[in-house]
Amino acid sequence: MSKILVTGGTGYIGSHTVVELINEGFEVVIADNLSNSKSGSLDGIEKITGVRPAFEQIDLCDKSKTEALLKKYPDIEAIIHFAAYKAVGESVSQPLKYYHNNLGSLINLLELMQQYSIPNMVFSSSCTVYGQPEKLPVTEDAPVQPATSPYGNTKQISEGIIRDTVAASANINCIALRYFNPVGAHPSALIGELPVGVPNNLVPFITQTAIGIREQLSVFGNDYNTPDGSCIRDYIHVVDLAKAHVVAVRRLVENRNRAKFEMFNLGTGRGVSVLELVHAFEKATGVKLNYKIVGRRSGDTEQVWADTAYANKELGWKAQSTLEETLKSAWDWEVYYKESGGWK
Ligand code: WQD
Helix, strand or coil: CCEEEEECCCCHHHHHHHHHHHHCCCEEEEEECCCCCCCHHHHHHHHHHCCCCEEEECCCCCHHHHHHHHHHCCCEEEEEECCCCCCHHHHHHCHHHHHHHHHHHHHHHHHHHHHCCCCEEEEEEEHHHHCCCCCCCECCCCCCCCCCCHHHHHHHHHHHHHHHHHHHCCCCEEEEEEECEEECCCCCCCCCCCCCCCCCCHHHHHHHHHHCCCCCEEEECCCCCCCCCCCEECEEEHHHHHHHHHHHHHHHHCCCCCCCEEEEEECCCCCEEHHHHHHHHHHHHCCCCCEEEECCCCCCCCECCECCHHHHHHHCCCCCCCHHHHHHHHHHHHHHHHHHCCCC
């Protein structure tokens, strides 16, 4: 059974990926410092899969502790590296926190992969590396634009660090997965997105408004050059995204990658506006949403969605969930989390 280290594995995308890895017969070790997640997600993973993965609470910026982890769990065949700070707004106000954490943890892992002969990494990247693409939908070979936030810049720099390290290391291969907008929750509603404080992202703000935690959703601008004036994104169900990670790690473990460093866009290939998403949520859940149109949010890209042809063909993977199914799963999770009294 292949052993996979999942950093950030108690987090939103990480926990959903751990469920799919276990379902596919992988042995999983989670490393997470719980700075942006709760250990309650381990209970959810166990309830869904019947397996409670090994869990180590650790800060990957501490190299000696990270080395001790790798000694404790020998024979790791791949690392799926989610652990990073990811709040765009916070990265603008605290850039050094982001550069130190996101780059420091990655460099520690890569150095230790060389030292302990761990051959594979799947890296959690983001469509923010594209900025506002000149051509839509955006393909993997689209030019990387200057990052619009320190968060986005850490993703661009991280890809460069990985590219150079892989080129200089005979025994390391990597796949970078560039996510568009991950949303939704596991159909069991036992795990889902747990924003800390006021949600920055659209869908958790919508579900918290619908359940009464938030008073009203603010739609940031309807004067963009789009059909209904609101911004367009590619919203992908987190379970579809998680399944793509299993495909990617298997591709590396089975040496089917065509290059030492590959990257894939993970989206649905469909652009959806903020207002379309609001109306789709109301249709999917039957819940009327209280919202108002306000001014634009600085740093927002007007429109971006994925060209998924390469990922579909090369990985043999395609997002399956409809927008309505995805939004209903997000709502079911919000309802479950409230009724269950939340996680410790
Ligand atoms: C989507 C749209 C907002 C909140 C960011 C990161 C990306 C990834 C996902 C980490 C935009 C609008 C939002 C609200 C709104 N993060 N909106 N009212 O900015 O596309 O992507 O999060 O992996 O890397 O860049 O996501 O959900 O914040 O915004 O109108 O209360 O919803 O203006 O048009 P974004 P988002």
